[in-house]
Amino acid sequence: MAALAIPAAFAADPLKVGFVYVGPIGDHGWSYQHDQGRLSVEKYFGDKVKTTYVENVAEGADAERVIRNLAKTGHDLIFTTSFGFMNPTLKVAKQFPKVKFEHATGYKMADNMGTYVSTTYEGRYIAGYVASQVTKSNKIGYIASFPIPEVIRDIDTVQLALTKYNPKAELKIIWVNSWFDPGKEADAANAMMDQGVDVILQHTDSPAAMQAAERRGAYAVGQASDMSSFGPNAHLLSVVDEWGPHYINTVKAVMDGSWTASAHVEGMKEGAIVIPGFNKSIPADVVTKAKELIEGIKDGSVYPFTGPLKDNKGELKVPAGTKLTFADLEKMDWYVEGIQADIPK
Structure with missing residues (x-):
């Protein structure tokens, strides 16, 4: 036995x-x-x-x-x-x-x-919309890690939201060439705020930018997890995986x-990308619109990468009525119209 x-x-x-x-x-x-x-x-x-x-x-x-x-x-x-x-x-x-x-x-x-x-670009689109509505300086910052398609398409999505909802807003990008370096991230956040940026997004992994924004009275968006505890006043929202x-x-x-x-x-439809909540200081109509956009992303009626789309050199990249597939987004190596910068080599 x-x-x-x-x-x-x-x-x-x-x-x-x-x-x-x-x-x-x-x-x-x-x-x-x-x-x-x-x-x-x-x-x-x-x-x-x-x-x-x-x-x-x-x-x-x-x-x-x-x-x-x-x-x-x-x-x-x-x-x-x-x-x-x-x-x-x-x-x-x-x-x-x-x-x-x-x-x-x-x-x-x-x-x-x-x-x-x-x-993640779905959450960035919502963050870009909210940033476009709460900024007073019309200067939005983005702390970027490495110039890979995932990061580039997320930056592009923020710009698409700014272009649609607040064309006066300008996106400033600082590349830190690291996924996790709290010192570099804090330095980038402070450099941006020194230039008048009052909303900071990030594609890096520490809460250092959130903490810097909290100290200086700016807003910030959390990356990957809920970062609200690191900046109760600064925290606009987090794009959570x-x-x-x-x-x-x-x-x-x-x-x-x-x-x-x-x-x-x-993504959002499957519950893989979540925005747990919004800062209480955000106007109610902005929160309502953000939630409508989230539902639109879930049901497919809102899709940021829908043509016509030009790159920031003026070349038509996506014809009217055409949608970029995820296979296209996996190879994203160009900035959309409105971004006043070049992608690092």
Whole structure:
């Protein structure tokens, strides 16, 4: 009878799931929110899973080493959560065909490697609209990380909202070439405010810009997680990534054998992008309109990347009546009309 218990014990082995983060889980932004998703997996599956995470992983050779180590140590499913992890993930996936991999924000795939991304530009459009209505200086700031399509399209979406709802507003962009560097982010925020910017958006992961705005009486928009606690007066809204549902569904699929390498794109409609609330100082009619825009994004009646759209050199990029597909947005390498700057090389 004892021998019969051995297969049951093996059947009960937990699924080992690994997560690779570009920043610390204490960044209160991107990596923090992915880790909240990991914790939701643990809560949902209990002892049926065992999760591992590695934080502060540099993009490049270090990432490849970390990903390979997870694959070698028996992990059945590995999530890599930054654009710069794409090629290292693909290389390791080809070396470990029995392991399932999913890469966030990338576009390369393999038989055992899928992708997943949330349409953060939807939240940025709402943030751009609200910023356009509350600014007094008509100067909006954007702290940008790296000039990759995800960041460029989000900047573009903010400009599209400004153009539509407050053409007098000007978007100022500072590139910090980092996902997480509180010092650089604070310096960028202060430099912007020195130039008269009174609303700051960011595509970086610490709450430093929010804290700087709070100190100086400006507004700011939270990135990836709810940053309201870091600037109760400054906080206009946060564009929050909810990764838990995707992680839970993916683990379920691996467990029941239905997982295939797919390209998952989810946004407000699916609950992957959420705006939890608005600053009480925002006029009621602005909040009402913002909520209408959110519902429009969910039902498809509002789509920022609808032609005619020109780039900031005056060239028609999207004809009237045409909508950019997500495949187009994955390759976005141009600024829309209205942005008075060039994309760094």
